[in-house]
Amino acid sequence: MSIREQAHQMKLDSNRMAAVSNTERNAALAAAKEAILAHSKEIFEANHRDLEAAEENGVSPSVMKRLKFDEGKLADVTAGIDQLISLPDPIGRKLLSRELDEGLSLYRVSVPIGVIGVIFEARPDALVQISTLCIKSGNCAILKGGKETANTNRILFRVIYEAVTAAGMPEGCLMQAESHSQIDELLQCDKDVDLLIPRGSNAFVRYIMDHTKIPVMGHADGVCHIYVDKDADLARAIPIVLDAKTQYTAACNAVETILVHRGIASEFLPVLAKSFAEAGVSLRGNYEVLDILSSVESENIDRQPMEEEDFHTEYLALTASAKIVSGVEEAVTHINTFGSHHTDAILTENADTAEYFMQRVDSAGVYQNCSTRFADGFRYGFGAEVGISTSKIHARGPVGLDGLVTYKYRLYGHGQIVGDYASGKSQFHFKDI
Amino acid sequence: MSIREQAHQMKLDSNRMAAVSNTERNAALAAAKEAILAHSKEIFEANHRDLEAAEENGVSPSVMKRLKFDEGKLADVTAGIDQLISLPDPIGRKLLSRELDEGLSLYRVSVPIGVIGVIFEARPDALVQISTLCIKSGNCAILKGGKETANTNRILFRVIYEAVTAAGMPEGCLMQAESHSQIDELLQCDKDVDLLIPRGSNAFVRYIMDHTKIPVMGHADGVCHIYVDKDADLARAIPIVLDAKTQYTAACNAVETILVHRGIASEFLPVLAKSFAEAGVSLRGNYEVLDILSSVESENIDRQPMEEEDFHTEYLALTASAKIVSGVEEAVTHINTFGSHHTDAILTENADTAEYFMQRVDSAGVYQNCSTRFADGFRYGFGAEVGISTSKIHARGPVGLDGLVTYKYRLYGHGQIVGDYASGKSQFHFKDI
Numbered sequence: 001m002s003i004r005e006q007a008h009q010m011k012l013d014s015n016r017m018a019a020v021s022n023t024e025r026n027a028a029l030a031a032a033k034e035a036i037l038a039h040s041k042e043i044f045e046a047n048h049r050d051l052e053a054a055e056e057n058g059v060s061p062s063v064m065k066r067l068k069f070d071e072g073k074l075a076d077v078t079a080g081i082d083q084l085i086s087l088p089d090p091i092g093r094k095l096l097s098r099e100l101d102e103g104l105s106l107y108r109v110s111v112p113i114g115v116i117g118v119i120f121e122a123r124p125d126a127l128v129q130i131s132t133l134c135i136k137s138g139n140c141a142i143l144k145g146g147k148e149t150a151n152t153n154r155i156l157f158r159v160i161y162e163a164v165t166a167a168g169m170p171e172g173c174l175m176q177a178e179s180h181s182q183i184d185e186l187l188q189c190d191k192d193v194d195l196l197i198p199r200g201s202n203a204f205v206r207y208i209m210d211h212t213k214i215p216v217m218g219h220a221d222g223v224c225h226i227y228v229d230k231d232a233d234l235a236r237a238i239p240i241v242l243d244a245k246t247q248y249t250a251a252c253n254a255v256e257t258i259l260v261h262r263g264i265a266s267e268f269l270p271v272l273a274k275s276f277a278e279a280g281v282s283l284r285g286n287y288e289v290l291d292i293l294s295s296v297e298s299e300n301i302d303r304q305p306m307e308e309e310d311f312h313t314e315y316l317a318l319t320a321s322a323k324i325v326s327g328v329e330e331a332v333t334h335i336n337t338f339g340s341h342h343t344d345a346i347l348t349e350n351a352d353t354a355e356y357f358m359q360r361v362d363s364a365g366v367y368q369n370c371s372t373r374f375a376d377g378f379r380y381g382f383g384a385e386v387g388i389s390t391s392k393i394h395a396r397g398p399v400g401l402d403g404l405v406t407y408k409y410r411l412y413g414h415g416q417i418v419g420d421y422a423s424g425k426s427q428f429h430f431k432d433i
Numbered sequence: 434m435s436i437r438e439q440a441h442q443m444k445l446d447s448n449r450m451a452a453v454s455n456t457e458r459n460a461a462l463a464a465a466k467e468a469i470l471a472h473s474k475e476i477f478e479a480n481h482r483d484l485e486a487a488e489e490n491g492v493s494p495s496v497m498k499r500l501k502f503d504e505g506k507l508a509d510v511t512a513g514i515d516q517l518i519s520l521p522d523p524i525g526r527k528l529l530s531r532e533l534d535e536g537l538s539l540y541r542v543s544v545p546i547g548v549i550g551v552i553f554e555a556r557p558d559a560l561v562q563i564s565t566l567c568i569k570s571g572n573c574a575i576l577k578g579g580k581e582t583a584n585t586n587r588i589l590f591r592v593i594y595e596a597v598t599a600a601g602m603p604e605g606c607l608m609q610a611e612s613h614s615q616i617d618e619l620l621q622c623d624k625d626v627d628l629l630i631p632r633g634s635n636a637f638v639r640y641i642m643d644h645t646k647i648p649v650m651g652h653a654d655g656v657c658h659i660y661v662d663k664d665a666d667l668a669r670a671i672p673i674v675l676d677a678k679t680q681y682t683a684a685c686n687a688v689e690t691i692l693v694h695r696g697i698a699s700e701f702l703p704v705l706a707k708s709f710a711e712a713g714v715s716l717r718g719n720y721e722v723l724d725i726l727s728s729v730e731s732e733n734i735d736r737q738p739m740e741e742e743d744f745h746t747e748y749l750a751l752t753a754s755a756k757i758v759s760g761v762e763e764a765v766t767h768i769n770t771f772g773s774h775h776t777d778a779i780l781t782e783n784a785d786t787a788e789y790f791m792q793r794v795d796s797a798g799v800y801q802n803c804s805t806r807f808a809d810g811f812r813y814g815f816g817a818e819v820g821i822s823t824s825k826i827h828a829r830g831p832v833g834l835d836g837l838v839t840y841k842y843r844l845y846g847h848g849q850i851v852g853d854y855a856s857g858k859s860q861f862h863f864k865d866i
Contacts, residue, residue: 015769015793098814104803106813113825114795194825215648215826236848243850336448358843360448362547370537370846379854380539380842381531381863392546392627392839393648393827406825409813410791413803415669417676421812430814 035163122146222252229348468596555579655685662781
């Protein structure tokens with residue numbers, strides 16, 4: 001069967017998955033955990049083959065670390081499953097209960113989205129996380145992982161799928177796509193796939209977003225800003241900026257651009273440049289920034305002035321942009337123009353200035369006096385993270401299990417017809433129950 | 434300025450609209466209402482010109498009724514504005530309040546979506562409703578109404594825009610597009626327009642959905658079903674089916690297909706055919722239905738058997754399809770295959786059968802023992818309706834003000850950095866506050 005045919009069948013069958021109880025879903029998750037543990041030797045062997053092939057292909061050590069599935073990763077994913085089991089049922093929650101009239105009761109109830117397509121990077125632990133998140137939320141899922149861990153993915157998928165179906169999940173609730181060409185096929189399944197979650201490089205996510213009619217949850221760029229206001233506690237500003245830039249440069253929530261209030265620029269920028277140099281961060285700036293830093297000797301300052309368009313850059317590396325602004329108004333305009341609506345912070349002790357910033361910056365996360373790196377489902381206490389969304393529709397920011405559910409309206413009547421309400425014979429009384 | 438340039442400017446300015454308080458927004462709505470009343474004479478005159486032109490163009494009486502803006506419509510829209518003012522502020526609601534650690538507090542807060550494009554049919558009252566809904570929810574809006582009421586739209590827009598900006602709303606918060614060619618331009622503004630709400634014919638909405646990368650809220654088809662189960666109260670079934678089919682045939686929530694349990698088909702179908710005939714409804718059916726009705730004499734029965742594909746049809750007229758099914762399982766499969774995920778009802782006195790149906794039918798509304806025509810924001814008690822969505826992402830079913838808001842995360846810290854949590858120096862304690 002083609003991906004299209006399989007997706008269509010999955011869509012038709014997805015109502016069976018939607019009817020499975022939380023107890024059954026949790027039992028399936030427990031079975032998946034036991035099965036992964038029981039088959040750990042085979043999984044490690046498959047992963048070993050993937051690692052050998054990657055080494056032959058000259059994959060870099062940092063990527064090798066992601067491909068690896070060892071005892072440590074095993075412990076992480078099984079702990080993750082335990083945590084998922086302990087989370088409350090995301091399905092069947094009554095989000096609204098209202099008596100429209102006597103014997104006519106309306107409920108808005110959370111339900112699974114249906115069929116979710118997840119395309120993710122070569123990280124075997126991601127396959128476990130994603131498949132178990134989908135089971136916990138009653139969704140069917142089509143999974144396509146990075147090809148560098150094809151062997152590990154294949155056995156992990158088989159072990160999980162066999163365990164959850166043996167534990168009562170419907171046949172066909174999970175499906176794996178293995179070839180890259182199937183991605184384009186998946187993108188065409190807008191009649192049957194309800195949501196796509198792409199993970200990976202900016203270019204890849206952008207490609208997905210540009211080539212499908214299926215709603216996409218995720219983010220391409222993460223051009224995050226820190227605005228250092230004239231009322232900032234400058235001593236506290238340096239560690240925050242350093243953390244946001246250096247704690248994990250490859251993260252989407254790492255800062256790229258530092259905006260500095262003109263009133264403190266000549267005091268703050270030289271200190272920032274020195275701290276950045278010590279941390280190995282290259283600093284770029286526009287003409288005005290470089291002018292202030294002209295007397296600061298450092299090999300880490302790029303003396304070529306930045307142009308406006310350069311401020312769209314997401315470095316994902318030990319490099320940062322700096323720009324001087326006249327105040328919070330200009331900072332907000334810069335961020336809304338050059339940012340990616342991900343996460344942006346203001347450093348200020350002035351509550352009014354902070355409020356102005358947080359109200360007007362059009363981003364999923366707006367922070368005062370802390371690092372942008374906090375933008376993360378686990379750090380928000382969601383227990384599980386599906387991804388981070390920069391869309392304003394559906395889910396925004398770090399997304400937990402909530403992002404995998406939607407709702408439907410259930411209306412229970414006793415023969416009511418609209419004609420009686422239109423004629424005035426009956427009247428609604430709208431009583432929340 | 435082109436629509437694209439105007440949309441870009443609106444996007445940049447939308448943060449000013451997001452910062453306006455509920456008191457100010459309500460004052461602007463009150464000013465709009467007063468201005469409409471004060472200019473009613475000019476508005477009626479403009480509408481008169483539209484009606485004359487429509488009459489010359491041979492527009493049908495039912496459409497003429499929609500184009501008309503008279504004292505009755507004026508009373509309706511001003512009452513609508515009063516009701517909107519009385520609704521609670523949809524903006525600034527704290528949807529989550531959590532202390533991540535001491536002095537590090539996270540809030541999920543409802544915010545306006547930003548820039549909304551609404552393309553609507555030729556109904557002057559719709560222009561008033563939409564613009565005031567957007568103001569109440571702090572959104573900027575680009576409005577494109579049907580050309581048949583261009584004169585009425587132009588003056589209504591001018592009166593409302595001048596009143597709300599004089600009352601303190603930011604310049605440029607509302608914009609009107611007047612020419613049809615601007616629709617295609619608007620569809621290209623995916624960088625600046627956050628959400629599109631198209632209203633109108635199925636073909637038109639489908640066109641919008643197929644030609645833009647902007648998220649679309651709405652519905653194209655409304656192929657709604659009623660399944661009459663073997664445990665249905667048949668006396669009660671007839672009035673429900675008649676209401677769902679005939680109370681307003683042009684509505685998206687009108688029923689198109691009646692599914693009948695085989696065990697009661699020979700009893701129920703002849704009664705249904707007779708009731709339909711009396712109400713002027715033409716009945717179509719597949720071979721099995723026509724077989725049962727072979728001895729029923731009626732000009733309203735189409736004796737040409739329906740093919741499977743015919744069950745996708747939305748009549749929007751006094752015509753209905755009928756099909757016999759073996760039980761609730763087949764009814765669910767039929768609805769999920771041929772329906773449009775809008776609103777579907779089961780008529781049964783059996784609670785288990787109803788539960789099976791309501792859990793497994795993948796539609797925005799699933800009803801037991803009442804008419805599908807209840808699918809409506811006002812009938813759900815939302816006070817205002819933006820439209821009905823068959824999407825599973827963002828808003829589903831009848832959408833009130835909720836559908837015009839999203840949320841952002843606000844995080845307030847005191848110098849916290851992620852490095853301290855990664856190293857174990859600090860720990861999250863996740864306390865809902």
